[in-house]
Amino acid sequence: MQLFRLLKLPAKADRLFTCVVLLIVCGASLPVLAADAAQPAPLSPQEMLTKEIEAKVATMQLAQESARNNSRDLSQAVSSFYTQRQFRPVWDQPGRLDELISALGSLIEDGLSPEDYQISLLSQTPPLADDNSPESIARHADQDIRATNAYLRALYHLFNGKVDPAGLDPQWNFELEDLALTSAGVYVAGGIDLTPIAEIFAKTRPQHPIYNSMREGLKRYRILAAQGGWPALPAGPSLKPCMVDPQVAILRQRLSVTGEYVAPVLPAAEGQQGLLPAQKCLPDAKFMAASSAASSAPSATDMFVADVMTPESSSSSSAAAEPIVEVGINPDNVFDEYLVEAVKKFQRDQYLEVDGAIGPATRAALNVSVQSRIDQLRVNLDRARWLLHNIPAEMLLVDVAGFKVTYFKAHQPIWRSRVQVGMAYRTTPIFKSEVNYITLNPTWTVPPTILRKDVLPKVRKDINYLRDHNIRVLDSSGKELDPATVDWNRPGNVTLRQDAGDDAALGKAVIRFPNPYAVYLHDTPHQKLFDKSQRAFSSGCIRVERALELVELLLSETPNWSSEAIDQALANGKTRNVTLAKRVPILLAYWTVDAISETQVAFKPDIYKRDAQVLAALNKRS
Numbered sequence: 001m002q003l004f005r006l007l008k009l010p011a012k013a014d015r016l017f018t019c020v021v022l023l024i025v026c027g028a029s030l031p032v033l034a035a036d037a038a039q040p041a042p043l044s045p046q047e048m049l050t051k052e053i054e055a056k057v058a059t060m061q062l063a064q065e066s067a068r069n070n071s072r073d074l075s076q077a078v079s080s081f082y083t084q085r086q087f088r089p090v091w092d093q094p095g096r097l098d099e100l101i102s103a104l105g106s107l108i109e110d111g112l113s114p115e116d117y118q119i120s121l122l123s124q125t126p127p128l129a130d131d132n133s134p135e136s137i138a139r140h141a142d143q144d145i146r147a148t149n150a151y152l153r154a155l156y157h158l159f160n161g162k163v164d165p166a167g168l169d170p171q172w173n174f175e176l177e178d179l180a181l182t183s184a185g186v187y188v189a190g191g192i193d194l195t196p197i198a199e200i201f202a203k204t205r206p207q208h209p210i211y212n213s214m215r216e217g218l219k220r221y222r223i224l225a226a227q228g229g230w231p232a233l234p235a236g237p238s239l240k241p242c243m244v245d246p247q248v249a250i251l252r253q254r255l256s257v258t259g260e261y262v263a264p265v266l267p268a269a270e271g272q273q274g275l276l277p278a279q280k281c282l283p284d285a286k287f288m289a290a291s292s293a294a295s296s297a298p299s300a301t302d303m304f305v306a307d308v309m310t311p312e313s314s315s316s317s318s319a320a321a322e323p324i325v326e327v328g329i330n331p332d333n334v335f336d337e338y339l340v341e342a343v344k345k346f347q348r349d350q351y352l353e354v355d356g357a358i359g360p361a362t363r364a365a366l367n368v369s370v371q372s373r374i375d376q377l378r379v380n381l382d383r384a385r386w387l388l389h390n391i392p393a394e395m396l397l398v399d400v401a402g403f404k405v406t407y408f409k410a411h412q413p414i415w416r417s418r419v420q421v422g423m424a425y426r427t428t429p430i431f432k433s434e435v436n437y438i439t440l441n442p443t444w445t446v447p448p449t450i451l452r453k454d455v456l457p458k459v460r461k462d463i464n465y466l467r468d469h470n471i472r473v474l475d476s477s478g479k480e481l482d483p484a485t486v487d488w489n490r491p492g493n494v495t496l497r498q499d500a501g502d503d504a505a506l507g508k509a510v511i512r513f514p515n516p517y518a519v520y521l522h523d524t525p526h527q528k529l530f531d532k533s534q535r536a537f538s539s540g541c542i543r544v545e546r547a548l549e550l551v552e553l554l555l556s557e558t559p560n561w562s563s564e565a566i567d568q569a570l571a572n573g574k575t576r577n578v579t580l581a582k583r584v585p586i587l588l589a590y591w592t593v594d595a596i597s598e599t600q601v602a603f604k605p606d607i608y609k610r611d612a613q614v615l616a617a618l619n620k621r622s
Contacts, residue, residue, distance in 0.1 A: 045132045046089075052141040054087040060145070077152050078145065090192060091147045092140070097122065100147055103197040104154060109215055110205060111378030112157055116622045117150035151197070153622070158204045161385035163617040168610075171429040171517070174386065174587075206388035210595045214384060217593070217601035218377040221370055229370035230257040239358035241340045242281035249332040251358065252339055254366055260349075261342035277336035278329070286328035349594075349602035351403070353533045368603075376603055379614045380593040387589060396435060396586040398521075398542055400428050401604045402594060403535040405521070405544060407553055415553055420524070420535040420543040427608050428540050430590050433513040434583040438551055440569050440576045441500040442510045446471070447518060450539050451496060460488050470499040500575055508570055509551045511544075513586050523547035536607050542588075557581050 043051070057079050082088075091097045104119045125143055166172045192200065205211065224230070231250050239245060255261035264277060278287060340356040347354045350365045358366070397406045400421050407415040422428035426449070446455055458465045466473065466483050473481040474495040486494060498504055507523025517540065524543035529535060537543075544550060548566070555561040558581040569576055592611055594602040606612075 045137070048132070048137050049089050049092070049140055049144075050087045052137050053082060053089060053144060056138075056141050056145060057082050057087065074149065074153060074156075077156070078149055081148060081152060089140070089144045090151075091144050097125075097143075097147055099197050100151060103201050104150060106198065106201070107154060107158070109219060110158060111218055111381040111618070112154075112162060113619075113621075116157070116162070117154050118146060119150070122147060122150060151192075154201070155204050157385075158201060159385065159389070161382040162622065163382050163614055165383075165386050168613055168617065169430060171431055173431045206384055208384070208388040208391070209598065211381070211384045211388055213595035213598055214377055214381050214593060214601060216599045217595075218374065218381065220599065221374050221377060224257060225370045225374060230254045232367045233358070233363050235363075238360075239335055241335050241337070241356055243335045244282070244329055244333050245335070246333055247358075248335045248339070249330070251335075251343075251366070252332060255339070255342045255346060258346075260346045261339060264338050276331050277338050278331035278334035281334055281336055282329065287331050347533075349596070351533050351604050365603075373603060375615050376606075376611060377593055377601065378618060379611045380591045382614060382618055383589075383591045387587075392585045394584060396521075396584060398428075398586070398588045400430065400588060400590045401592050401607055405542070405550075407550065415550065417547075417550065418530045418535065418545045419521075420526070420529055420537045421607075422538050422540040423536050424608060426539045428538070428542060428588060429515075429517045429519060430588050431515060431517075432585065432587045433515050435511055435513045435554060435580060435586050436583050437512050437577050437579045438554065439506075439510040439512060440551075440566070440578065441508060441573055442504070442506045442522070443500050443575055444498040444505045446496040446498070447539070454539075455496060456488065456491070459483075463488070466496070470501055470504070472497050472499065500573060507547060509547055511547070511550065511554065519588075521547070521550075534605060534607065554580060554584060 060075055061079050091100065101119060101122050104114050104117045104122070107114055107117070165174070231254055233247055233250055233254065236245075236247055239247060239251065252261055256263075266276070276287060279285070343358065343362070344354050344356045346352075346366070347356075347362060350362075352362055352365060353359075391411070392408075393411050394409050395407075397408065398419065398421075399405070403419055403421060405417055405419050406413045455465075455471075463483055465471075473483050473486060474497060475481055476493045476495075478495075481494065486492075502508075503525050505524070507525060509523045511521040513520065519541050521542045521544050524547075526537070526543065527545070529537050529543075530545045548570075552563050552566060555566065555578060558578065561578060569578075590608065590610065592604045592606050594604060596602050
């Protein structure tokens, strides 16, 4: 219309003339209009792929807005990953996807399942057509995003574990490390183009000897599984040193598989030193030759043909004489001293009573299958991923399932002791805090649960229980009451407090740290219980053997609290709180595998039955 106004044509002009003028003017102006609105240059295939990835990531984010937290978090991670790269593809270089697939397959060595990362789907992806059609570009973008999803999921599982510990334990208060803030975080997006994927994975998993030992342990037990595992001991009576029983041969084989028993190299000298191990138990017995015994499979009997003799009295008989069979003992069936030592080693590693005999508990531990041990290692590898990043250089570590506490300085253990932890129905919680003060000559206020379940039944039975244990009765204002004036069937709002003393429940010292569970470390008069191999005896708090040694170490940097000052404060019997000059981190942790060396592991009893829940979550397809 503007063009028409500029031309100022008469309203009733000849239509033919008008058309001619329009054709001339419009034709002349077309090159000018085309120059003013130049067409954009066509996109390269790489640019088309980048645009397609950007569009698909945006769509994925919208679709995940109402999804579960884990899915939404992963979607956000994928979006952030591509945003940092300006949505450039990652896996379009030759061999790069194959490299990722190989690295994902190796995650089985970390106790993870490669199928959680769509390894089969990635492996079966057909080669992409190079026609740059919209369909081909879309498929290429889908494949790149799928591979990136698998890559990021694997990174986060390697770093913080697959299982969410807070979802399993409401008491959990450990903060998981942020991968993006660590040295490994550079490989999330920025360093991926220049670094082999296997190297990225290696730098992402915990850089800790415990983790490496458990990985080696998992590899070893999978090899044992491939070789058939180990034999189970049938039900039967207890086996004791120097007993002769067919089950002893099975026991010997069982402990040979896992390495506790190694056949001795016997000296060739004559006399006692040259005897078979079995002969030291049974010096007057007749035994099968060692070479024959070693080649014989365990049988239902411990007797075998040792010698065949023909009676002299039948030498003149024309008929073939009946042979006399002299029977002896298979040395493999004798519970000799070397096997006893192997059993003791197994018992020590398994937190069992170390007596060298096969009772019900030891038999049950021996019969745990190799697959169960593999599962136990996988569970504890995931627990290690929860905890083994950014470990404080100085800390107290309470190993709840291992019944021990260790004090670390500069990442090195400087003190270790046995502990007693909560019973299965009054478990010690798992959390972290900081030791902030110590109570010397502590009184003990009886907690409500112990009052209700333990103390009140004893008081109702004998009111002198309070006097015998130096327990005072206080009303809500703190005023002391005469126990005889209280209706112990309905005691109301009373508090029971035990005086400090040699026989007090908390011993001579309490090590305190903030927590909502009223849990602390303390001395105890129950010293004999430390000799037990499994020590889940308390009502949740941690009883410490040699607690005063730990008190001295914790107060070593607090002015005016030398060992002599501590002894003087304890001697006067007065209750006193001492604030630490520097707080010390404390971790109460639960795991059921010990790292014995770089390649050896040992297994603990799952005293709180928590492994199964973690294993189920670990096996759930993500």
